[in-house]
Amino acid sequence: DQQVKQNSPSLSVQEGRISILNCDYTNSMFDYFLWYKKYPAEGPTFLISISSIKDKNEDGRFTVFLNKSAKHLSLHIVPSQPGDSAVYFCAASGAGGGADGLTFGKGTHLIIQP
Amino acid sequence: DVKVTQSSRYLVKRTGEKVFLECVQDMDHENMFWYRQDPGLGLRLIYFSYDVKMKEKGDIPEGYSVSREKKERFSLILESASTNQTSMYLCASSRLAGGGEQFFGPGTRLTVL
Numbered sequence: 001d002q003q004v005k006q007n008s009p010s011l012s013v014q015e016g017r018i019s020i021l022n023c024d025y026t027n028s029m030f031d032y033f034l035w036y037k038k039y040p041a042e043g044p045t046f047l048i049s050i051s052s053i054k055d056k057n058e059d060g061r062f063t064v065f066l067n068k069s070a071k072h073l074s075l076h077i078v079p080s081q082p083g084d085s086a087v088y089f090c091a092a093s094g095a096g097g098g099a100d101g102l103t104f105g106k107g108t109h110l111i112i113q114p
Numbered sequence: 115d116v117k118v119t120q121s122s123r124y125l126v127k128r129t130g131e132k133v134f135l136e137c138v139q140d141m142d143h144e145n146m147f148w149y150r151q152d153p154g155l156g157l158r159l160i161y162f163s164y165d166v167k168m169k170e171k172g173d174i175p176e177g178y179s180v181s182r183e184k185k186e187r188f189s190l191i192l193e194s195a196s197t198n199q200t201s202m203y204l205c206a207s208s209r210l211a212g213g214g215e216q217f218f219g220p221g222t223r224l225t226v227l
Contacts, residue, residue, distance in 0.1 A: 009154075032214045043118070043204055043218030044157070089156060093214035100164075101147055101172055102214060106156035 003027045004092050006105035014113050019077040021108050023090030026071065030092040034102065035064060035075045038087045047088075048075070077110075085112045117141070118219035120205050126225045133192040135222050137205030145208045146188035147172075147216060148180065150201040157204065163188055195226045 005024045013019045023033075031052040036044035050057040050064045050073065057064050063076045077084055087109050091102040121136035139146065147162040149172075159172030161180040169180050177199060181189045188207075192199055202223050206216040 006156075034214060036218075041123075041221070041223070043206075043220045045218070046215050049215060091157075091214075100170065101149075101159040101162050102157075102216060103159075104149075104157040106154060 004105040010109040021075040036089045120219040135190040139207040143207035147206040
């Protein structure tokens with residue numbers, strides 16, 4: 001049973017436009033959510049996170065929105081740049097602060113078109 | 115700058131061989147993790163450790179074991195490699211109460227023939 005779902009395996013966006021990546025979760029015990037970016041043949045790198053007590057967190061071009069009632073979060077990238085082309089993973093952790101590992105979605109491959 | 119290193123970027127082994135994947139972190143993190151990444155499946159947790167000599171099973175521990183003799187080092191062991199263990203293996207570490215942010219190594223692409 002998948003607890004973190006990224007239903008879009010891929011997404012194509014034009015350079016300069018907004019990229020919106022979506023993530024749904026089923027486990028109501030999750031209280032911390034993270035987005036990771038991964039290039040081929042490299043490890044994932046942390047992008048941005050949000051605690052369940054917040055509904056928005058911004059860091060430069062990246063904003064994460066959390067809707068707890070809908071168990072949904074999204075990552076907005078504005079404006080999208082060619083270097084943003086990568087696989088993006090949504091991840092969640094429970095009350096243990098992530099000490100027992102993160103639960104990852106399957107990833108969304110973002111392609112930024114010139 | 116924080117760093118997680120893995121002993122090999124690419125590894126080719128034969129079925130039945132014993133395989134050791136090593137991971138070292140220089141951030142004095144308490145928690146360390148091993149994941150595998152497969153196309154269409156995302157990252158899946160194999161084992162994790164929150165202290166020296168402590169280990170806990172993740173979601174897919176079958177066919178694997180781990181060792182943590184020192185705080186900075188976490189090893190993944192495939193006792194008898196099989197072809198279905200061909201995968202990208204990723205090591206990560208985090209602080210004890212870090213809220214979940216994990217720092218990943220570059221990964222080891224293991225091929226079992």
